[in-house]
Amino acid sequence: MYISVCGLFMRECCFLRFFILQLLFGANLFAAELFEYNRPIRALGMGNVYLNFVxxxxxxxxxxAALGYVSGISVELANLGLGINGIDAYNNFKNSQGVSSSSDYDQFFGKKIWVGLNGKVSMVMPNFGLTAYDEGKFSMILRNTAFPNIDMDFFNDIGFVVAGAFPVAPLTSMGVALKRINRWGGSQSVGLSTIASGSTDTLKNEFENKGVGYGGDLALMTKLPTPLSPSFSLVWQDIGSTAFVKTAGNDAPIRIKDNLQAGFGMVLDLPGLDISGGVEYKHINDSGIQIGKKIHTGLEIGLPLIDLRAGTNQGYMTYGVGFSFLFLSFDAAYYNVETGEYPGQTPENRVLLGLSIDLSVDANFNFYSKDGKKRKLKQRR
Known part of the structure; x- marks a missing residue:
């Protein structure tokens, strides 16, 4: 059943590659942003702190490694998300006029649009999990009034992940994930005439670089059975970096750099109220990144049916909300990323919305939830 659902999902989500290329054009290039792949909207609403609350x-x-603490079976039939540089996009384009001549493009110089789309299906059980996903991001900026050109970034990843976990010490789990990724895209400077022609095929021809890559993640997680349930995680994603072998185009797509990260979290579990908080230090092994862009803090207050979230991401506040009932979940997040070299230099905002369908059963194959919501991490007692 899972294979058939996954196959349908992968075919249907091919629309991402074509939809992104037909979006409105606008502004700023994806610069020095620390983009992390497959970040759930829930995580981004709470400062991108997620290792211990996954x-x-x-x-x-x-x-x-969190698979070692799973006690039931969960099947995520669909998880769809859409993001845009919300407030920035509104301010940049609210007074835009139609385009009837080349001079009309002047109104778009120096303005930006960023769009992200993602879809995912997943199945997990104690110590084992499978995930298939399709994720795309796109940004554009119109530069140089004398000789107009548009700097564009476009990436679309279709990936499959198989992961497992096993105990290595009392209260400690080790996890390993192996993944295969088909990547399409890159960065290009496109002439204004290409955009003005209105030809989708011509625009697609600018992004013919495709490749396939294989990578792996390694993780350790410890949870203490004490008040506040403190937990510690150490995760090394894309060990040694995930490089791509060219399958089409002139060059292979850029690699995914490895990311060593550590996190600490605590959870206060009360009747009708959960309070989760934590801190994470990311990109530990990259000395070229300012420390202010590496530190993240997050807080989530879980109430019946609704979750409220806040945190700090790369020096900026983040906010999020989630609504869950039975097998449906809706999540929204507002946050900023730093596209410059250090926090406070060049912030760029994002607004993300997502909807997921998740069926969860316990060891006796009974559907279960807490206060009408599915649990974040069904732990073995």
Whole structure:
């Protein structure tokens, strides 16, 4: 059943590659942003702090060691998300006029649009998980009034992940994830005439670089059975970096750099109220990144049916909300990323919305939830 659902998902989500290329054009190039792949909207709403609070179905791509604490079976039938540089895009284009001549493009110089789309299906059980995903991002900026050109970034990843976990010490789990990724895209400077022609095929021809890559993640997680349930995680994603072998185009797509990260979290579990908080230090092994862009803090207050989230991401506040009932979940997040070299230099905002369908059963194959919501991490007692 899972294979058939996954196959249908992969075919249907091919629309991402074509939809992104037909979006409106606008502005700023994806610069020095620390973009992390497969980040759930819930995580981004709470400062991108997630290693110790991962939902079961996110564990294969975020923290495979968390699979060692799963006690039931979860099948995520669909997880769809859409993001845009919301407030920036509105301010940049609210007064835009139609384009009837080349001079009309002047109104778009120096303005930006960023769009992200993602889809995912996943299945997890104790110590094992599978995930298939399709993720795309796109940004554009119109530069140089004398000789106009558009700098564009476009990436679309279709990946499959298999992950497992096993105990290595009392209260400690080790996780391993292996993945195969088909990547399409790159960075190009496109002449204004190409955009003005209105030809989707001509625009697609600018992004013919495709490749396939294989990578792996390694993780450790410890949870203490004490008040506040403190937990510690160490995750090394894309060990040694995930490089791509060219399958089409002139060059292979750029590699995914490895990311060593550590996190600490605590959870206060009360009747009708959960309070989760933590801190994470990312990109530990990259000395070229300012420390202010590496530190993340997050907080989530879980109430019946609704979750409220806040945190700090790369020096900026983040906010999020989630609504869950039975097998449906809706998540929204507002956050900023730093596209410059250090926090406070060149912030860029993002607004993301997502909807997921998740079926969870316990060891006796009974559907289960807490206060009408599915649990974030069904732990063995």
């Amino acid at each position: 939902r079961d179905t996110d564990a294969p791509t975020i923290n495979p």
